Amino acid sequence: MKIPSFFTDSHIALAHGNGGRLMRELIEAIFARHLSNELLDTRVDAACLPFGMDSGEIMVTTDGFTVEPLEFPGGNIGSLAVHGTVNDLAVSGATPLYLTLSAFIEEGLEVALLDRVLASMAQACQDSHVKVVAGDTKVLRRGQGGGIYFAMTGIGLRPSHLRLGVDQIRPDDLILLSGSIGDHGTAVLLAREQFGLSGELQSDSASVLPITQALITIPGLRFMRDPTRGGVATVAHEIAAATNTTIRLKENPITIADPVRTVCAMLGYDPLYLASEGRVIAVLEPAGAEIALGRLQGLGYADAAIIGTVVCGRPQVVLETELGGERILPELEDDPLPRIC
Amino acid sequence: MKIPSFFTDSHIALAHGNGGRLMRELIEAIFARHLSNELLDTRVDAACLPFGMDSGEIMVTTDGFTVEPLEFPGGNIGSLAVHGTVNDLAVSGATPLYLTLSAFIEEGLEVALLDRVLASMAQACQDSHVKVVAGDTKVLRRGQGGGIYFAMTGIGLRPSHLRLGVDQIRPDDLILLSGSIGDHGTAVLLAREQFGLSGELQSDSASVLPITQALITIPGLRFMRDPTRGGVATVAHEIAAATNTTIRLKENPITIADPVRTVCAMLGYDPLYLASEGRVIAVLEPAGAEIALGRLQGLGYADAAIIGTVVCGRPQVVLETELGGERILPELEDDPLPRIC
Numbered sequence: 001m002k003i004p005s006f007f008t009d010s011h012i013a014l015a016h017g018n019g020g021r022l023m024r025e026l027i028e029a030i031f032a033r034h035l036s037n038e039l040l041d042t043r044v045d046a047a048c049l050p051f052g053m054d055s056g057e058i059m060v061t062t063d064g065f066t067v068e069p070l071e072f073p074g075g076n077i078g079s080l081a082v083h084g085t086v087n088d089l090a091v092s093g094a095t096p097l098y099l100t101l102s103a104f105i106e107e108g109l110e111v112a113l114l115d116r117v118l119a120s121m122a123q124a125c126q127d128s129h130v131k132v133v134a135g136d137t138k139v140l141r142r143g144q145g146g147g148i149y150f151a152m153t154g155i156g157l158r159p160s161h162l163r164l165g166v167d168q169i170r171p172d173d174l175i176l177l178s179g180s181i182g183d184h185g186t187a188v189l190l191a192r193e194q195f196g197l198s199g200e201l202q203s204d205s206a207s208v209l210p211i212t213q214a215l216i217t218i219p220g221l222r223f224m225r226d227p228t229r230g231g232v233a234t235v236a237h238e239i240a241a242a243t244n245t246t247i248r249l250k251e252n253p254i255t256i257a258d259p260v261r262t263v264c265a266m267l268g269y270d271p272l273y274l275a276s277e278g279r280v281i282a283v284l285e286p287a288g289a290e291i292a293l294g295r296l297q298g299l300g301y302a303d304a305a306i307i308g309t310v311v312c313g314r315p316q317v318v319l320e321t322e323l324g325g326e327r328i329l330p331e332l333e334d335d336p337l338p339r340i341c
Numbered sequence: 342m343k344i345p346s347f348f349t350d351s352h353i354a355l356a357h358g359n360g361g362r363l364m365r366e367l368i369e370a371i372f373a374r375h376l377s378n379e380l381l382d383t384r385v386d387a388a389c390l391p392f393g394m395d396s397g398e399i400m401v402t403t404d405g406f407t408v409e410p411l412e413f414p415g416g417n418i419g420s421l422a423v424h425g426t427v428n429d430l431a432v433s434g435a436t437p438l439y440l441t442l443s444a445f446i447e448e449g450l451e452v453a454l455l456d457r458v459l460a461s462m463a464q465a466c467q468d469s470h471v472k473v474v475a476g477d478t479k480v481l482r483r484g485q486g487g488g489i490y491f492a493m494t495g496i497g498l499r500p501s502h503l504r505l506g507v508d509q510i511r512p513d514d515l516i517l518l519s520g521s522i523g524d525h526g527t528a529v530l531l532a533r534e535q536f537g538l539s540g541e542l543q544s545d546s547a548s549v550l551p552i553t554q555a556l557i558t559i560p561g562l563r564f565m566r567d568p569t570r571g572g573v574a575t576v577a578h579e580i581a582a583a584t585n586t587t588i589r590l591k592e593n594p595i596t597i598a599d600p601v602r603t604v605c606a607m608l609g610y611d612p613l614y615l616a617s618e619g620r621v622i623a624v625l626e627p628a629g630a631e632i633a634l635g636r637l638q639g640l641g642y643a644d645a646a647i648i649g650t651v652v653c654g655r656p657q658v659v660l661e662t663e664l665g666g667e668r669i670l671p672e673l674e675d676d677p678l679p680r681i682c
Binding site: 003007009010011012013014015016017018023026027030031033034035037039040042046047049051052053055058060061062063064065066097098100101102103104105106107108109110111112114115118119121122125131132133134135136137138139140141143144145146149151152153155157338339 | 344348350351352353354355356357358359364367368371372374375376378380381383387388390392393394396399401402403404405406407438439441442443444445446447448449450451452453455456459460462463466472473474475476477478479480481482484485486487490492493494496498679680
């Protein structure tokens, strides 16, 4: 087999990991091309395993974690790994049950740091009612790792009747966002000493299971996704590309915390492309969206808001700005923040 | 919680990844202590998930792969990952079905190399009738990775009646080995340019499913394990420690290929501690062991042999040498070969 002609890069660049176009092309050109089978869908958060059980469908997801620094305000790579894995199952409509952990640890890592990371991981497992059932440890030579890398696989159970996916999305559906954006990305950014900034901002890294469980009983729920790498703009692009529609987002209802706004203005980042690790984007038919919004606000998600609409038109993402203008949000090209999750 | 007093190292050393005593202590002191639950058993290859199915038990395993060089005679990190994961399920008595892949790729990696690795992975999946159903890709900054690290999780189905495990082992049980030892470790060693050696030796990396499927129907099968990191001696130590018995191994029936013998003699390695990636150690009651040996030889595993016995006595591993002497095989301390798998 020949590498497809659309993939012209001869060497891997950081941008191939950014969650945007280049990553999608790498995955299509190399991973999906070789490994393709009827169960592998690179556009979904979790795969459904056909075990034919009465009690539901077994769902599985996997994720790598490389965040730098390993500890940041609001969490560390241990809690982040659990939240990230649990959330991929949650947004697919499943209840997470079991996790596996593969740890790559760099020679020279402080044992006390590893201990703190594992303590946070354990606490996050307890909070989300999941268990680590299998693990593996590899030690990397000094200079061949970033302290700790984790790979986590999550297994959960989804009600058999639930039909969620981009293929369920229709024009006029509304887009709901569960909270403020960019808190995780900005908190990690601030925790990197080289920026010489600090603040009170905490990562939003958390389980979104309370959100997804509140939403899956609402008729007209089409799709859920957590806006991690590449942020809200990248999820909007995925929806636009998969449904061949235009996604119109409104800037006004999107909550951006003041420190996130300040840091982005100073450093030239767009918060719409920054990672959240405890938020959900949900697409619902209009009546369902109103019910969903009320339900999340009732649960204390005060910043939840309807932030956009799916409309007929060519696949693109348009932002209606606060000043009444419009701008096209391009697909992510460069990686603004490597090792954010 | 305080780090247990038996764990006195303040920083991670390469030897914490070697599959021996130091790795076991790290896992007990940090990973198992924080993550412990009734399903997590750090001594088994795969965990059983209580989904309550009629058709069998769902088994799950996870493994990290960091082999250097990424390509070696007889395979590469792609085929190795599939074989390693499939084999952990196979020795637990399960039929492997589904895999997940988490890839950590270093910036600057040649795309053509990644493509070759994925092609081998796909071929190994096809050979073992398994499918990759979910994946994730992270790109590591140049100098923070070893080219490619993979984490793979495997999910399989095990007949409900099958009872395998170290707890099934009894004194007088015999120890069966399916083939020659140390081929993988030596092949990888030779592939590292710094040794300036080369030869015709190939890694034994392969699926052991034909072996385990032939053995699981034999009454009196107690336990199976693939002797990867730490080799045959390390598996023997695990059995001795878990069963509180002495493991007596015979040097004579153990097949060691000539190039393995030569390289070990030149470089000072003991093949009993070198990794195989396509062999099985099985423990059976004596009558079953004879049946098993015949069956494997009938399938073409010409080097299969009964290599030892479980005897009452203090937990240790004793080797009866070819010259009629005896030597105690110590538990692995240093890591003779980092990044072997």
